[in-house]
Amino acid sequence: MASSVLWRTLGRTKLLPSHALGRPTGCTEWYRNFWRTSEVFGVAPIKLHMPALSPTMEEGTIISWLKNEGDPVAAGDALCEIETDKATLTMDADDDGVLAKIIIPGNTKNVRINELIALMVPEGEDHTQVEMPTETGTPSATADTPTDVPAAVPVATSNASSSEFSSVRHMAGGKGHADLSPAVRYLVDSNSLDPAAIVPTGPHGRLLKGDVLKFLAGDPSARTQDPAAATAPSPPTPVAAPAPPPPPVTHPVVPPAAAEEDEYVDIPHTNMRRTIAKRLTQSKTTVPHAYSSIDCDMDSVLRLRKQLQGSGVKVSVNDFIIKAVGKALKSVPEVNAQWTGEAVQLLSNVDISVAVATDKGLITPIVTDVPSRGLQNISETVKELAGRARIGKLQPQEYQGGTFSVSNLGMFGISQFSAIINPPQACIMAIGGSRILVEPMEDGHRTKTVMLVTLCSDSRVVDDALASTFLENFKENLENPFKAALL
Missing domain, CATH: 3.30.559.10 (Chloramphenicol acetyltransferase-like domain)
Incomplete structure (x- = not known):
């Protein structure tokens, strides 16, 4: 009888022949590749969050990344430049490893503290196999979720059709962003998009980053058809001629007012300016x-x-x-x-x-x-x-x-x-x-x-x-x- 092994994945246990794992029948030694969990389950990431670099800092600007995806990182290396409410500082690495994924790119403003900004993997691991977490926001982000999100999303059963499973997954990736990857979620949130309006092309109806980029580029094929417009019934044929409409009421034509030129320029607040305003107001009103x-x-x-x-x-x-x-x-x-x-x-x-x-x-x-x-x-x-x-x-x-x-x-x-x-x-x-x-x-x-x-x-x-x-x-x-x- 050919040797076999227990294969556990996604909550199911199967008995597979040994040759299915890439070793010949009858071999008594394990192949080392079998124990590389990254090839089966992906690499568990080291999460990098937006640090609080000053006591008054609530959010900051990631000016630029000093490392690229795939670069080796040693503890103490500068990873990125962050503008706080007071100065521009560098975020240093605490561990050795490889920078696997930059979630929040450079030149991004208003990144709140504790928000997930990048992923690292340990030394020797394949950074391309990093597991992408399903959440990237701060713990308080759930409090800001719109109240019109469904309280629960139905779970597809094992005998559901792929189309039903696709629709469930796509619904979960709507306003609540429960099924969006960090990169897709960032593009959707930063551009105030409705994921349901974008055609997903990923497996099981998953919305991909390329789908969002096509939508932003104005590609008509990336935009879902309005269900209301698609299912709207044609108007019934009138049985009798309608009554003549009443005579129109005439109003004097008022010429539109001349458009006034903008007499002001908006200068966006910097993190420092917002912090100064907050602290000065607090001081003057409480001291x-x-x-x-x-x-x-x-x-x-x-x-x-x-x-x-x-x-x-x-x-x-x-x-x-x-x-x-x-x-x-x-x-x-x-x-x-x-x-x-x-x-x-x-x-x-x-x-x-x-x-x-x-x-x-x-x-x-x-x-x-x-x-x-x-x-x-x-x-x-x-x-x-x-x-x-x-x-x-x-x-x-x-x-x-x-x-x-x-x-x-x-x-x-x-x-x-x-x-x-x-x-x-x-x-x-x-x-x-x-x-x-x-x-x-x-x-x-x-x-x-x-x-x-x-x-x-x-x-x-x-x-x-x-x-x-x-x-x-x-x-x-x-x-x-x-x-x-x-x-």
């Missing part, structure tokens, strides 16, 4: 803002800056301000705090967020441990962070956090303004431009350069008296840079 202003004499700072420039050290007025803020926060640590709802947390580290304007919006890179840094080091750090911020190359730890913010619009000619607090921080200092002030004296008058600063504080954390104490300390540091050791 009680209080404002305190003070004039600072800038003559000593300007003289010292000129001396430093003469010796080859280039620093800006803003660098002096950042250093003076750091010294003041060390002297008045109650301001270096944040509101948590349960308590006011006093922070030991003094990390100052510096507002930088970019083409996509405002971002605040952080200068860490300001009191221990020298003035030149602060200047170099700010320049380096601001340069990378403008091209979207900051790392998350370089703009997330911070204990106090500084926003300077003085270089843009703004004399005074108030800023919005960046929660959970308790304060932000708004720096205006310098102005010449004439001060009367006993023997005449003198002129001095004055700069107005405004402290915007969370009144739950910093009351008016504490804000006044902090501003007086800051003013003392800035007006006496040698005494305050700002260097």
Whole structure:
């Protein structure tokens, strides 16, 4: 009797002759190819989901893929570039393997976190045999399913005809997308298509990617015939002549209004702009803002800056301000705090967020441990962070956090303004431009350069008296840079 094996597939068990598996009758050794499950069941994939690259990120843009399908991948390799609400970062691989399938292509916007974007297979596996999962969306995607989807789809029995099975499969691939592959589902959803309107050509009535592409290209053969139009009965022959219609009612002809030219241009929101709008609205509506202003004499700072420039050290007025803020926060640590709802947390580290304007919006890179840094080091750090911020190359730890913010619009000619607090921080200092002030004296008058600063504080954390104490300390540091050791 020829040797045989049990063959299990799709829930059924069959007894097959051994030669059906590719080995000769009577052979007592298993062929290695028989154990390659990828040839029978496909390769179980390693799923790659859209990562959350910042605490405020809800969705992002896949700018480009740095690997192609079939490329080997080592742990730590950069897979793709992702634009978050703050910067452009790379997604790195966690495992070794082969990139088998790119589900979400490059230059795709509004990809929600945890959405399936690609598949990998382990090393040594055939990436072309990867099993395509039936779901690609986020766990919350089912909550967005339209309510007109049937609650259940009937299952075809074993003795159903192929046409009946095809219709069931096609119905399942309708609005609910239950039977669509990830690539087909992405094309259908991104183009707002009804799968039932597209002629499927796959096995068992399955809708293929090529079917959708033909439909989008306007191929008439890819469009299903409207059932209502196909089955509409012809009108019955009238038995008697209809009554004459009433005389038409005439109305004065009104010429159509001249089409107005568009007087606006829509600029789509970037991820950063949407996040900024959300956070600013939340801050302004939930945080009680209080404002305190003070004039600072800038003559000593300007003289010292000129001396430093003469010796080859280039620093800006803003660098002096950042250093003076750091010294003041060390002297008045109650301001270096944040509101948590349960308590006011006093922070030991003094990390100052510096507002930088970019083409996509405002971002605040952080200068860490300001009191221990020298003035030149602060200047170099700010320049380096601001340069990378403008091209979207900051790392998350370089703009997330911070204990106090500084926003300077003085270089843009703004004399005074108030800023919005960046929660959970308790304060932000708004720096205006310098102005010449004439001060009367006993023997005449003198002129001095004055700069107005405004402290915007969370009144739950910093009351008016504490804000006044902090501003007086800051003013003392800035007006006496040698005494305050700002260097």
